[in-house]
Amino acid sequence: MTVKEEQTIIDVALENLTSEVERVHADGYRLVQIGCTDIDGSYEVNYSFDKGYQFKNLRLTIGPETEVPSISGIYWGAFVYENEMHDLFGIPVTGINIDFKGTFIKTAEKYPFSVTRAGGDRCRNV
């Protein structure tokens, strides 16, 4: 299988997130997605970008209560993923351009994918 795409993952610190995203934006990348993974009680957040099938990821590792600055001022469409981060994982994201304040995704249980959630239905690897 010959897939013509490169994938890179770059770790970023919380304080450098917006400046790194601004740099990626200035380089002409589009935002593909923002996704969270729980890692032993903390979160790994992947900000994925693409330009001409070059796939670049900025990876942020944060604790469960850490506030994350929104990148919706740089990528307007990021509000979808940032509201999802909040509504499913309970990660507080500050300064979202369209902040649904927990009502974007309506779930029976609050923050169903949160690493701090208790109960037998919890993630297997936590």
Added chain:
Amino acid sequence: MPERIIVPFGPQHPVLPEPIHVDLVLEDEKVVEAIPSIGYIHRGLEQLVQKREYTEYVYVAERICGICSFIHALCYSQGIEHIMGVEVPDRARYLRTIWSECSRLHSHLLWLGLFADSMGFENLFMRSWQLRESVLDVLEDTTGGRVIQGTCKVGGVRRDIGQEKLDEMHRALDPFEQNCRDLGDVFLNDDTVKYRLQGLGVITKDEAYDLGAAGPTARGSGVAMDHRETGYAAYGDLGFKPVVETAGDCYARCAVRVKEVYASIDLIRRAIEEMPGGPIDVKVKGTPDGEYFSRAEQPRGEVVHYLKGDGSKHLARARIRTPTLANIPPLVKMLPGAQLADVPVVVLSIDPCISCTER
């Protein structure tokens, strides 16, 4: 300044087969702002990956959506194969391409029918769905399933298509293409359709790119981006150029899908002609340990399956970004300026798939 009122659109609406809600802020009949919300049927399928073996999750991935089901299974399988270093046999790559393009064909024909219905063009709706039936018949004939195929697996495919059946499919392509071109001629050239769609719900090329639009929504605005260009499955062998329109309106998005129907027929024809022999799968041993962002082109655009394995038989994480989720911000930008009566047409122009969005 006219008084502003808010009109709720959805989650139940005659043009919406699935629930999505948009609060429309109106001045008289003109939309000045649109605020979407989703989550009425969120199923938590991403979490299920931690309770199913990685080989079993193909079935779950396929059930994320009833329209692009095969491509979800393909994207997931390709991701696992990449992590585990599995090389899929050539014949399996070609069979995957044929079933992927059949999925795109029936999805686009489904959408064309729904879009005609949203314009009130009922016999165009019925003709589109009549043609779609013949694609579903081929899927049923070759896989056993019209909606969920169950043929893709990690390491290849489960079923082969015999030469006799391939020949029969090849013979059926010419008359089918002629029927699709006759149908497409109405969508592309009918004055009523043009009057209804041209200049409606416009987003520019820069806006589409910057908002992260995917699939025909991006290509209708001139963004030449189609993940089949990367050459996954057999697309690298067959060669592929994205279908692009530049007007950025509802008509352009419709034209992209009409022309992609022709492109899919051509890809199926060439895949049948160049079908290699040999096995259709390889035995996969071990468990996935590593991560990969697997991407594929669904009918609605690029889908991303982020897969992370920790060496156990269960994956640690599957995160699925579907094209409809990426197309919500462009939709929010398309709606302001439209009349209330045009909102169903504009919403449908992104081909919203809520079961994908609510994975």
